[in-house]
Amino acid sequence: MRVRHFDRLGNGGLDFTELGFGSAPLGNLYRPISEDEAQAVLEAAWDGGIRYYDTAPLYGLGLSETRLNRFLRGKRRDDYVLSTKIGRLLQVCAPEERTGIGKFFDTPSRREVYDYSRDGVLRSFEASLERLGVDRVDILFAHDLDIFTHGSKETADARIEEFMASGYDALVSLRDQGVIKAFGAGINEWEMAQALAERGDFDIFLLAGRYTLLEQEALNSFLPLCEQRGIGIVLGGPYNSGILATGAKPGAMYNYSEAPPEILKRVERIEAMCARHGVRLIEAALRFPFAHYSVVSVIPGGQRVSEVVSNLELMKADNPAAFWQDLKAEGLLHPAAPTPEASLDARSG
Structure with missing residues (x-):
C-alpha cells in the first residue's frame, strides 16, 4: 500500500495509506452487522495494508468508535493514523427518541446534541478517547458544518459562527500543544469547506462525495485554495453513496x-465511455481522486469483508490515458482535473 506523507506544519506530520477506512458502516449504517462481522471487516482492512481509520461519535451513536476500540487494542499506536470528530455530544434517551432511526440500526439509545463550542469540543474529544480506548487521536474534524446536515444556509452559518467563536480555538490549542497532529472539518459541501478555510488555519478537510468521477466543481476554487495553503484532503464517498x-x-x-434522472443520465454516459475503453466504472471512480495533489487518502469504508477486498483489488487498476482524455473531450470530466496516468506524487512512498 502506497503512503502519502502529510506535514503542513513541520511537526512530523502523518503517514496516510492511500486507501483508508471510513467506519460509518460499522455503526450499523442501513443494516445491522454483528460484532464478529465488524471485526472481520477491520482485520481484512489491516491485512490489506490499510493504516488510516476514520470514525465519529455519530456513526452508530458511539458504536463505530467502540468497535474500533476492540480492533485497535492489539495494535501499536504508532502503526496507524486515527481521526474522529467533534460537534455532537451523545445523550442517553428513550429508544424512540434516538438519533438516526431508519438509518442506524441496533445502536445505543442516544440522541445527538449539536455543540461546536470550546466546552463541547473538549467534552466530545474526551468521550471519544474513552469509547476508542486510546490515549490520543491524530486528527479531529469539526463534523457536518454544512447545509446538508443543518437544513439551511442560515442555520449552517450560525453553527459555523458558534464554532469559530470558541470551538475553533480549542482545536488550535490542542494542535499547538501537540495533543493532536492536525485538525479540520468533515463536510458534505465543498462551498462550506471553502468558507471555513478562508476564515481559519485548517490543516485538512474530509470532503464527502464532492470530488469524484461524477462531480468536480471543487476544482473551480476550493481545491486550488487547498493547494495554495498546503491543506490536505481526505476524500470520503468516492462512489457518491453507491451509484x-x-x-x-x-x-x-x-x-x-x-x-x-439527471444524475442517472450522466452516469450512463460515463458508463458508456468505460465500456468503450474496457474500464470498470467502480475502478475508475476509486482511482480518479488520487490524482489530485491535495488528496492524502480516500476512505470508501465497507460493511463486508468482500467490499474491503474489492476496494483493495481496485487499487491495482491501471486505466488507459485515452480513457481520461475522452472523458474530458465529452465534457464528462472537468478540463482542469488531474488524471491518474499523470499523477506521480512526490509525497508517495
Whole structure:
C-alpha cells in the first residue's frame, strides 16, 4: 500500500495509506452487522495494508468508535493514523427518541446534541478517547458544518459562527500543544469547506462525495485554495453513496438518496465511455481522486469483508490515458482535473 506523507506544519506530520477506512458502516449504517462481522471487516482492512481509520461519535451513536476500540487494542499506536470528530455530544434517551432511526440500526439509545463550542469540543474529544480506548487521536474534524446536515444556509452559518467563536480555538490549542497532529472539518459541501478555510488555519478537510468521477466543481476554487495553503484532503464517498459502484440502475443511490434522472443520465454516459475503453466504472471512480495533489487518502469504508477486498483489488487498476482524455473531450470530466496516468506524487512512498 502506497503512503502519502502529510506535514503542513513541520511537526512530523502523518503517514496516510492511500486507501483508508471510513467506519460509518460499522455503526450499523442501513443494516445491522454483528460484532464478529465488524471485526472481520477491520482485520481484512489491516491485512490489506490499510493504516488510516476514520470514525465519529455519530456513526452508530458511539458504536463505530467502540468497535474500533476492540480492533485497535492489539495494535501499536504508532502503526496507524486515527481521526474522529467533534460537534455532537451523545445523550442517553428513550429508544424512540434516538438519533438516526431508519438509518442506524441496533445502536445505543442516544440522541445527538449539536455543540461546536470550546466546552463541547473538549467534552466530545474526551468521550471519544474513552469509547476508542486510546490515549490520543491524530486528527479531529469539526463534523457536518454544512447545509446538508443543518437544513439551511442560515442555520449552517450560525453553527459555523458558534464554532469559530470558541470551538475553533480549542482545536488550535490542542494542535499547538501537540495533543493532536492536525485538525479540520468533515463536510458534505465543498462551498462550506471553502468558507471555513478562508476564515481559519485548517490543516485538512474530509470532503464527502464532492470530488469524484461524477462531480468536480471543487476544482473551480476550493481545491486550488487547498493547494495554495498546503491543506490536505481526505476524500470520503468516492462512489457518491453507491451509484459509481452499482452504475445507473433503477434505485441507484446518490448522495444518500435515490439518484435523480439527471444524475442517472450522466452516469450512463460515463458508463458508456468505460465500456468503450474496457474500464470498470467502480475502478475508475476509486482511482480518479488520487490524482489530485491535495488528496492524502480516500476512505470508501465497507460493511463486508468482500467490499474491503474489492476496494483493495481496485487499487491495482491501471486505466488507459485515452480513457481520461475522452472523458474530458465529452465534457464528462472537468478540463482542469488531474488524471491518474499523470499523477506521480512526490509525497508517495
